[in-house]
Amino acid sequence: MGFKKIDHDELKTKISPNFLGIPIREGGKLVQKSQREKKIESSYTGSMSEVLILNEEFLEFQYQNDGTRKAVTGNGNISIFNNSVKDRIWDANLQFSGSQFDNQEKENNINLGIFEPSSNKILKYEIVNSDDLPDLIKVNENIEVLSEDITQEGLEFPENEELNVCNKKHYLLVIGKENKVKFLIDIVNVSNSMLENIKFKKLFVNNFYDLEFDCSKSKEFKFTNNSVECTINGLNPGEKAELTITANIFPKKKENIKTGKIEITYNLSSNVISGVKINQFSAYSHAMHAIEKVEKNDAPNHWECSLIFENHSDFKLKLNSILIYDKTKSKKILDLDFSTSGTTKINPRGIYKTQHFNLIDEKEPIFSRKVEYSVDYKTENNSMITTRFDDIIFKIVNITIKKKLPEQEIKSFEETTLNSEIIINNQGTVPIKGLRIVEKIPEDFLPPRNLSDFTLYKSSGKLEIDDIELNLSPDDDDPSHEHIIEISINLKNDTSKSVISTEDFLELKYPFKAITPNYKKDYDFPVKVYAYYPMYEKSEVEGLRGHYVLMDDLSSKDTSSLKITHKRRKLMIGKQIFPGRSSDEFAIYIVAKNGSNIKLSDVDITDAFPNSFELISSNVEHKISKSKNNGEQKISFTIDSLLPYQEKEIMYYLKSLSGKDVSQSELESFFVG
């Protein structure tokens, strides 16, 4: 009372009377659900059955993205179906041959024994020498990144290169920006057979969005979370299907993004790739043969005979030969070889009768006979092929630019030397091959004209590079107009050397002069940086100079500010004389007012008073000196600094030496300040 626990694969694929419904055909692995079974079942019409020999092959071609074939694996199933619901077949023999077996020399002849009604047997074979199998389709994937930030420059490799082009193209996406990508995919049938039921699938591993699809051969497509699928009914030999997928992507991380694998499955009906051939199948089913012997009415002992072959089965039977001898097998009476004279097929329940042959015999004649026949059969071939193409990667690029001017403030209308520092950071996953830095130096300033004034630094120190070029426009010393500095670094040599590797930066330093900066003008020092990335992976080997160029300019927040101040002094020194406590005393009050916007330092103030006076006190440190000639004394004060718009007071007291009253007029007009 045996039961068996069935697993999912058995339930889906195993051919057994216990399972109801169409099985998924197994071919080493499940490639896709086959509709073939339906066809087999429908071939039974009630009155006629057939033996169907179905040779199906399942192949998987794997290619690299450049079109190089990586591997081919495959296997085949020869399935023999007895589609009759009532008739058995027996002594079934199958002969098949092909170059894809281990024992290639031999024709394989297998006895399959008995087939019960509605049963089948499957022979499995593995395809060897699969490297010799031809390509059936070629796929050409051309990717375009429609980013406005990236342009192409220099010699281009021919467009529409196929995947099998040995040199791989780089594809770049700009991080932190929306990139529009277009995939142009051509599928070409390079086989000699019609390819049917082509299912195209492109897998996207990252978050592409706003997907749009167009196909020259089909409008049947669907989008899933991570793929685009399309079904093409068929492609004739040499025919091409063109597919276009556009999508947007916004790279957020500094990680390469895969372009997406391509998977194409298709059928090659009426054909097997490996060349395995069904040469012969033979089997017996229900039939009867007899020799009808009729003694002629008008001639005793004269017998009119014929062989009757009756097909009692639902199959068409194929008569191969009839050989009739006399009883002793010494005399051949009838020898029909249908293999040479044309096949004779007997329909179900049909009868074949040979022509009469006459004999004279006193007794009922006895014969020895041999009838060779077989059920007729139909062969079908089918190949189901999966082709997979690896994906490549979109590399991520971007740069950041910073400009520094250590001298943040300079005086107007004065010649000053400034130091410019431009820092370019590589934010991408691919080294920057070369750079073009363009900076505008406005009028009233003069850039250096010698390349030796420009210095480059990397994180590891000073960068020594031969391939550097300075282009100054116009190349003169006239500060009345603007100048454009253009520095090209590593753009001439086809070397693999890069200017800024990943995770690195480049710093450009050079001095320039402010000649007559005007505080009423706003000066801008705009910088544009063109980062050059090689278009091909082996550009240095192949001499391919095509480049992708990413342009970026200095954003407003990273702009260095240069303040030009109009620095002019404005100083007022005032003096007042006050009477003292008595008439022989005076207080002198001096005020120094800085009316400018600059700081004044070491302001010296000198006053003078007659020799007839003596200094009593002062609130500020002072110096007194006697003049020999004009009988006066000088008193000097020094104010260390006067900040913009600051005022400072000096007060000192004088007394007449004689004790006489003195008039104020004696003290006037001695002030020096």
Next chain:
Amino acid sequence: MRLQYYETMDDKSKEYVLYLIEQIVPQFTKSELDTFLQDLTIKPTKKSKSSKSKSDQKYIQIGNDIGKTADLSKLTKEQLRLCFQIFISREKNDTFAVKWRFYQYIKYVLNLNIKSVKINLDPNIDRLLDFIIETVDKEIILVLCYDVLELKDFNTAINQLNEFAKKQNLIPDRIIFTTSKSFRNIPIDSPIKIINKEIEPELWIEWIEENCPFNKEDLLILNNSELKVAGFNFTSTDDLLNYIFKYSNGGGQISIYKQLDFFTEVSEEEPEVELIWKGIMLK
């Protein structure tokens, strides 16, 4: 192939059929036969929707009287015929037949250490469960029997199992769908959720080995007549080996022979015995 159909048998005498029924192994115990006969007499009823509750299902402990061999001699000719059609010719493939053949099978299948089996004798044809098996390891196995398992049966059963589990407060460890034939679209790869537990449903199919080395009519002999069983008890070599493992005395090197057409042909000649399996069985 003379035991293929009851009607085509040359000898349908009560004695001969009884003789054959007595060869059924594992032998019925008294309680098993009583339950079988009771189940046989139940007339299936269709319950109205309002009384669809499964709480009144009749679960009866079965097979707990090992050693008390059933007396088959009292079976009527009709009962013998049914036994023949279920267990010998296996021409009956309805749910009842599948249920009782499955019960016979679990008595010797390996890796199923049964502690107790409860059989459902509910006459309702929409009844859900057929067996509740408790193993020595305290696993609860629910068994549902079908003649042909369709997707809608499967889906209905899943829903009802949930209701049953809630009502009975019984969360099973395994759920076995057993059937004679199954449609291929049964999702046995998807776990089913019973209350909060996810269980992968099992599908057990009545399996008849292609090119089985013995026929129903053959007598199968273990070693030097250590054990003799009728071929009709088994449908595959694995099935036979399971039984021998459980019901033979020892392991080691064993040979199984078949005596051709033992149960259908009388021959005075030396019986033809053929080796069908040789190997080592470790107990």
